[in-house]
Amino acid sequence: MEIVKSSSAGTLDSCDIQIRIESNEIGSNEIYLKSVVEKQFGNQIKALINDVLDKHNLKSVTVNAVDRGALDCTIRARVESAVMRAIGRESLEDWSVIHHDK
Amino acid sequence: METQSNNGTNRIHGKTIKPYHGPFDGSGKVTNSLMEAILKANLKDGMTISFHHHFREGDYVINTVMNQIAAMGIKDLIIIPSSLGKVHEPLIGHIESGVIREIHTSGLRGKLAEFVSDGKLGTPLIIRSHGGRARAIEAGEVKIDIAFLAAPRSDKMGNASGNGAYTQCGSLGYAIVDAKYADTVILITDDLCEYPNMKPSITQDLVDAVVVLDAIGDPNGIASGATRFTKNPKELKIAEYAANTIISLPLYKSGFSFQTGSGGSSLAVTRYLKEHMKLHDIKASFALGGITQPMVELLEEGLVGCLYDVQSFDLTSTASIAKNANHLEISASQYANPSSKGCMASMLDFVILSALEIDTDFNVNVMTGSDGVIMGASGGHCDTAASAKVTIVVAPLYRGRLATVVEKVTSIITPGDTVDIFVTERGIAVNPRRKDLLEILETTNLPLVTMDELLEKVDRLVGKPVSIEFEDRIVAKIEYRDGSIIDTIRQRKTV
The missing domain is CATH 3.40.1080.10 (Glutaconate Coenzyme A-transferase)
Structure with missing residues (x-):
């Protein structure tokens, strides 16, 4: 999947995560995470973000994530939203049925 | 029974023996100079000093006193405040320069807490409950040489109360124990009132000196205004x-x-x-x-x-x-x-x-x-x-x-x-x-x-x-109220 524009989703509120996605030139995905629970959940959050990127077959994007203690369901939803916006599909009809995968 | 204390002075029944200095009339307690009060109290290296935390995040007194002590070149002190807040971050400097050797407290927050968690306080922090602190002081497990007690209002003899012209903290419950059991009690106020101050939380018979400063605390940090009920x-x-x-x-x-x-x-x-x-x-x-x-x-x-x-x-x-x-x-x-x-x-x-x-x-x-x-x-x-x-x-x-x-x-x-x-x-x-x-x-x-x-x-x-993950080094000992050690806190592992 190709990124058509940089995008973001989520807020900096407590229990939320803000995701920014942009394409990069290096041919692989990179994730920069800042989290209030970095020590306890940092790797799990990165793995989850990677999951969503893989699902959409994204190969060369940079994700900046600022996490304020979001649960997995929130993180997944925010990354999905950011990806959909980045690949220009946010207004498609199938949007509402996309994430019932877990 | 006479015993030799750590700092070499003679004590009897836990009290330091002082030579005769002329008849004591109890007057002349008031000074504007914190340094003068500290000199008179004879603060020496290695002594134990105490504070109360009724001013919470609005406290100026602990930092002011410690800065003064540091400027006088006194080192190696044990401080036993009833608790500490974020506002006491400057104590980090006094630990690094050797003015403070040991801390006993109920609470620790902010940068100072991180500093201690990183193992940068030489001896482990002692954490006591409020009841446990009172017990340890009364039992003589910790001996307070000098108590520096912020008082929102005091008269010239040291009758002190919790509601003054510039600061209000209400009860002085934690300070009362220190006032009773410290060898020397120095009150610090910014509201010196006409004698007598009624009704006092700390009474004049316990007080050695009254230091009048321009400001002892920030009212906004001491007590919140109206309590807002949670809508969560x-x-x-x-x-x-x-x-x-x-x-x-x-x-x-x-x-x-x-x-x-x-x-x-x-x-x-x-x-x-x-x-x-x-x-x-x-x-x-x-x-x-x-x-x-x-x-x-x-x-x-x-x-x-x-x-x-x-x-x-x-x-x-x-x-x-x-x-x-x-x-x-x-x-x-x-x-x-x-x-x-x-x-x-x-x-x-x-x-x-x-x-x-x-x-x-x-x-x-x-x-x-x-x-x-x-x-x-x-x-x-x-x-x-x-x-x-x-x-x-x-x-x-x-x-x-x-x-x-x-x-x-x-x-x-x-x-x-x-x-x-x-x-x-x-x-x-x-x-x-x-x-x-x-x-x-x-x-x-x-x-x-x-x-x-x-x-x-x-x-x-x-x-x-x-x-x-933690390192092996113990940074804090948690005392249960009876004085037994219920747990220890180890140094955090930095990535």
Whole structure:
């Protein structure tokens, strides 16, 4: 999947995560995470973000994530939203049925 | 019996022997110079000095005194404030330069707490509960050479009270113990009033010197204004469950007594209880502890006989202690000292306490965050839990992504065998030791769960965290109220 524009989703509120996605030139995905629970959940959050990127077959994007203690369901939803916006599909009809995968 | 103390002076019965200096008339206590007072008090390297924390985040006195002591080149001190806040971050500099060697406190927060968690204080921090501190001081386990006590108002002889022209902190409960047991007592005020100051919390017979400074504290940091009730639905749910739990128990009847913490849920418990008390004409005999606006309202509406106040948290309670005859100041020793001949806490029916973490054995942590960094205060938690007939801990199942219910708490402040009921928004767990309470609550429609069920629930919601790693070095020792060591905190591992 190709990124058509940089995008973001989520807020900096407590229990939320803000995701920014942009394409990069290096041919692989990179994730920069800042989290209030970095020590306890940092790797799990990165793995989850990677999951969503893989699902959409994204190969060369940079994700900046600022996490304020979001649960997995929130993180997944925010990354999905950011990806959909980045690949220009946010207004498609199938949007509402996309994430019932877990 | 005569003994030689650490600093070489002679003591008898714990008091330093002073040579005759001429007849003592008690006058001439007042000075504008902190340095003069420190010189007169004969502060030396290695001594133990104390402070109180009634000014909370608005305190200027600890930093001002320590800066003065540092400027005088005195080193190697042991400081035993009743607690410390974020505002005391400058102490880091005094630890690094060797002015402070050791700290005993109830609480530690902010950058100073991180500094200690990183093992940068030479000797381990000693954490004591409020009752435990009073006990240790009275038992002579810690000997205070000089107490520097901020006083919102004082007269020239040192009759000091908690409500002054510029600062108001209400009760001076923690300071009273220091005033009684320190060798030298230096009051620090910014409101020197006409003699005599009525009614004093600390009386002139205990005071060596009165230092008048321009400012001793920031009123905004000392006491919050009006207490705003939480609108957080989770906290309200917890409070409603906790109040209904109390109401279901036979101890809840006219003449009952209680204490609540100052957290969102705890404050709301009082509000729910109040409605029920009014409706069914039930009056409490006394309320204890850190006093807040909801308790003052109960007093003023005749729903509680009296308030015993060791610490006044907001402006409503600082005003109430000055005007209401049944709003009584008590010292930390009267409040919760386990070795006294009967502390007020021992007469409690119910206490409602908060928790950062609680484990399946009901052990409670209010001291260290889930990342292993010190961030809280022991306070009266373990004192009241051990004393009250029913101890209820209230907390959300998780905060952000951090579980409150865990397999094993990061550090133990209050042992599980003194905790009876845990209330969350997802149900109420009764300690299996309290079959009597369980039997009663099973006849109600309250949602009872077990700790294991709560743990499973929270694991599903937030996931399993990576366990935090610690170094071997001990950075803090947690004293239980009787002086035994209940747990230690180890240096956090930095990545």
